[in-house]
């Protein structure tokens with residue numbers, strides 16, 4: 281059979297590049313088809329849990345802008361700032377991060393190749409692009425993000441609902457930049473479900489707001505108002521809106537010779553909006569499943585190792601955002617619960633385990649982090 285590659289991957293984000301890396305490491309011929317010219321900007325706050333980076337046997341130091349050491353939570357006039365252990369969360373700019381991973385994969389890349397259609401039989405998958413080209417491979421990985429064409433054509437992708445987030449890259453005065461060195465900020469009680477953020481980069485701040493449930497909130501206005509509180513003026517910054525394909529329930533993520541990873545598979549955490557770690561992991565899982573020749577087990581693996589626990593994240597989000605006052609003062613400020621939440625990000629604990637530890641949290645009910653002194 282005349283094939284263009286063993287595996288074709290649609291999309292060169294973290295999900296696609298991770299799959300490409302692990303397939304190439306075992307000698308597979310991999311072709312990545314990416315609709316954009318590379319490197320491309322991706323609307324994203326760029327907070328990557330180190331647990332995602334640890335999947336790879338090389339260092340990401342070259343593309344890490346900052347390491348997070350402190351986390352500030354804001355609720356109305358109150359702020360609480362807590363220490364974050366080393367090796368929890370790194371800040372990246374996605375154009376550089378994704379390109380770095382792509383180069384490490386050593387996959388063949390077809391830029392500006394938008395995939396429009398596919399067919400499959402028991403031996404191969406045939407992919408067509410908007411420019412009229414056709415490619416053949418043994419397997420196809422759909423890593424094409426929130427609006428996955430691969431998912432649409434194969435009738436998959438039912439486990440996500442598109443919500444919305446806004447993001448701006450903004451330059452600020454040195455003093456403000458300095459005050460956010462190694463510090464991440466999240467602000468609550470401005471949306472029925474979701475939060476705004478300030479993520480520090482080496483020479484600017486990435487600021488944004490994400491609604492974890494779809495709604496008609498004036499996100500841009502809310503973000504501008506909240507940023508003004510920190511003397512951050514967004515009037516001259518470009519604010520980009522981008523869909524956030526939040527996990528909404530267990531669903532099939534493979535069909536025949538086609539597998540979905542990352543946002544295409546609906547693996548964005550419905551509590552935090554985090555998706556890069558799960559994109560990296562599902563990319564690796566898709567590669568391993570193909571290499572082991574048992575893709576019929578792929579959906580089960582994703583459900584066992586990611587999606588099953590995202591169901592608990594969804595339940596937690598329902599509780600947390602419906603009672604934000606209580607959640608701020610008795611969950612986020614509770615030192616024991618905050619540590620447990622950090623452990624879910626570092627893969628040391630599942631949401632399910634963290635939630636079922638509630639009797640322990642009751643013992644620590646009054647072990648609360650004091651509020652920061654009011655800013656003058």
Ligand SMILES: Cc1cc2nc3c(=O)[nH]c(=O)nc-3n(C[C@H](O)[C@H](O)[C@H](O)COP(=O)(O)OP(=O)(O)OC[C@H]3O[C@@H](n4cnc5c(N)ncnc54)[C@H](O)[C@@H]3O)c2cc1C
Pocket residue numbers: 290291292293294295296313314315316320322323324325326327328329393394395396423424425426427428429445446447488522523524541542543544548553554555556557559
């Ligand atoms: C505002 C915002 C902030 C966020 N902040 C964070 C954060 O701080 N931390 C975190 O973990 N997650 C964050 N996320 C989520 C995160 O960005 C995604 O979960 C992550 O990018 C998923 O990676 P992916 O590889 O699945 O998809 P993507 O990164 O979206 O990559 C998909 C790729 O496929 C290409 N593509 C799409 N369609 C086609 C086609 N038909 N043919 C060819 N190529 C195609 C696209 O051009 C793109 O390059 C944020 C999301 C938003 C919107």
